[in-house]
Amino acid sequence: MNRKTLVLPVVAALLTPLLAACGGGDKSRAIVVGTTDQFVATEDAPAPLDPAFAYDTGAWNVLRQTVQTLMHVPRGSGQPVPEAAESCGFSDKQSESFRCKLREGLTFADGTAITAEDVKFSIERVLAIKSDNGTAALLANIDTVETKGDREVVFHLKTPDATFPYKLSTPVAGILSKDKYDGKQLRAGFDVDGSGPYTMKTERDGDKVTKFVFTKNAKYKGDITLRNDRVELRPFTDAAVMDEALEKDDIDMMARTMSQSQIKDLTEKPKDGIELTEVPGLEIRYLAFNTKAPSVEDKAVRQAMASVIDRGALVSEVYGPTAQPLYSLIPSSVTGHATSFIDTYGEPDTAKAAKILRDAGVKTPVKVTLHYTTDHYGAETAKEFEALRGQLNGTRLFDTQIQGTEWSKFRPAQKRGDYAVYGLGWFPDYPDPDNYIAPFLDSDNFLNTPYVNQSVRDRLIPQSRRQADRTAAAPVFEQIQKIVAKDVPVLPLWQGKQYVAARDDVTGVEWALNTSSDLLLWELGRGTA
Template sequence: MKSKLLVLPALLGLSAPVLAGCGGSGGSGSDSSAIVVGSTDSIVVSKDNPSPLDPATSYDAATWNILSNTFQMLLRLPRSGTTPQPDAAESCAFSDTKSETYRCKLRAGLKFSNGDALTSEDVKFSFDRMLKIKSDLGPVSLLSGLKKVETQGDQEVIFDLKASDATFPYKLATPAGAIVDSQVYQADKPYEGLKLVGSGPYKLDSFTQGDKAVLSKNDNYHGNVVMKNSGIEIKFFDDSAKMKNALADGSVDVVGGSSAFKPAQITALQAGKVKDVTLTEASGTETRYLFFNTKDASVAPKAVRVAIAQLINRSTLTRDTFQRTVDPLYSIVPQGIAGHKNSFYNLYGDPSQAHAAKTLSDAGISTPVKITYTYRTTAGSSAGEEAVWLQKSLNASGLFDVSLKKVAYDSFVGNAIGGKFAFYGLGWAPDFPDADNYIAPFISENFLDLPYKSNEINNTLLPRTRADADRSNTVTDFGSMQDIVARDIPLIPVWQSKGYVAARDGITGVEWLINSSSTTQYWELGHGVTG
């Protein structure tokens, strides 16, 4: 087993990843067999989520990894870098100086995987549908600034925005902008089951819940992706240890993602205990936050939330629970993203039981404060271990009496949106690598429906940053927004991921598998020599 370091070039201003020996230039690999990708993701049809593969009703990393590979968007993030490039579109640009009107011209001859023609009407239908269905579980919040969509002929689409938004092209490059077939999908109802029809690089041949998903090359795809394999088989595991064994015995070729393996398994891979497997470490853009429902009496007093922030020792959490496979995070915006500022550390300093006790005493709050912390977990997640650590840490201070509650993965987000939890943890994989996408989803677009609001962020700072296409000019305003979040404390940032990809020798393209928004690009994987 070998270990290599991959640095996401888009985030650090580099032109190429720092990675050695993963194959030279050339065409497609010589082996035409499907590449098997191991996953501990939980994608199931349930009462709470009957349509997990519909772009209008899915807004989590697990499903977006599949949607990004099977649906086509007008734009797509490139192999490396953060500037969206045309995919279904031939070209896109703002046609006004205020960044309020965005026009795209489609490529000629676009088709869905079933052979249906893809025209501008399908694009308009897809966005109108997203806004009409308006699912709490979907990414409609990303399109909250969209006023209307118009077409001119079969190949031109015009987006009219409510206000300036220089980030709109980034949003079009996410599955929120996935183009669906208007002959297959209903305009006002989700597409139920584990099935889909898209125009992306792959088509979904089958999906057996809890077992595997089979993707094959979509011969009707017409875009900017260069395929390096003929198909992908995603093998689902309910135990990350079983997945690690499958990687070791060769029945799985690749495993990727920040939560695919538990920390002890990652350290075993790093130590070379799995023969013929290479572990690649990437700069991570995923984050972990502790959220508060500030309408709940147990956490409504700001002093309670401040005291928790003053007690949490991120260094011991990342060292002891995560074995340094994640990094401490002191801001809603992670390190590596332009505009990052350590606002929580600047305001609350090092962990201090004395300071937390004084905060509660000064506010006249009796201790111990009783709180329930709710979490969800999957086979590769350490959310359970994190929850136990949090409980012990807060209770050991004598200032809190924390109880734990575990909720099923598929119903967790819906219950969080419904205000069922007082205090809970969630990870965040960015839609696009910009500070905007770590703030707006929770404070402005507010897809979690948090009671917290900030007029300064929503009415002044965020609109001002969205009016500026030169993102280097937004650093000061984003710093101010991070300070406001730290001061008002509707959430506490805890850690940011390190991205890991484990692959058997002979699998190429690993260095390009995870893009700058932490989404997998399966088409980059190949057998043998590729470029």
């Protein structure tokens, strides 16, 4: 059957569709999913699948299948609900004490009983290791973890945080066995032991994974319903090779990241037996700055770049209808979004940029190198940076070079501060405006940035988290976005849509990729919708 399936995005909380696919096919035959994510153990990142270190979409897509969390975001998004827990909630009006009770009879995949002490160990382990990947920042507001018997755990927070249930839904809060994980150091390699819906085995070529095999965990107890018994996740070097595998029926679905040309072709010229599905997405792309680097230390340079980059032309030239210009860190479909950059700088204006640089005494052309990763965000990334170079150099205010590096080397170099200007993407850990602000501006942030605004860190972020009604926090987020537009520690470029292509006998495709780009492989089945 040739058709394009469309699941429409909605604002803030996503509505659950009325009808879900139900399959009557063979659950035992593995469903094979392709991805362009690469899984490599390196000297800089020897433990890519340790929950205390992992902080990229690819690694989390493995951990979500294998490591259980107390809570999870349900199908169709919305507020987190208990997963490994049977109940969770704040026990005070100030949102400073969060209590969870574990399900009865909960065990790891090897049959070992899970107790509240395992939860305490897992959380305290992340905070003790405090890896340089920024992962621990999600749990940094925890003051103490208290256990009451074998099944009850209480998190005492340093300051009120209405977003805490979301944080407990991320793999960083995954429940681990103290018998198999060291409490003070990362676990190298690709082995994962947990209590999630699947157990996992890997096939490898040296330090690189060539296949993950997920098998239904017979001892799993939780809120997730599995619609298959086995799924394989196969990394591909690029989207074109992944596409060939789908056409040959070597794989059943290709998820992230499809190229813009593939999406265009499947939209305009549907292929027999393959369906294209658009699913809600909250991905953003941006340039970030090492604000201590000599070439961009003067914020006038960053402001001038913000004044001349033409997001509309960039999106039109490179991504077409699969993306839209973004003028804030917070996407337009998330509560709290403001158009702070266009409000501050207006439409691209070379004369305005020249005045900013002239008034600051900055000599032109300013020499800058834009760094990007060649193998992490999709086939169009190189073309995007060529377009950015063309825009900046076209003003004669900048002398711009671009440099591409594979992700396994790019990310460590970026964290070390080797790059003055670099491009990254962000897939939210949870669908709340807080997660587009704190990972970039709070202490111990994902970027490891030297930029610090004490008003944002000490006053505005904590103030936003006090609001249980997230719409009430919108004015605070608007203030933060104005500060970001003025100081330009990051420069938002665009927000993207998500697409999945699958064989037409695979069901549950519309649920298998959520707004945070999490692969929910248990949703996939075989049969007819």
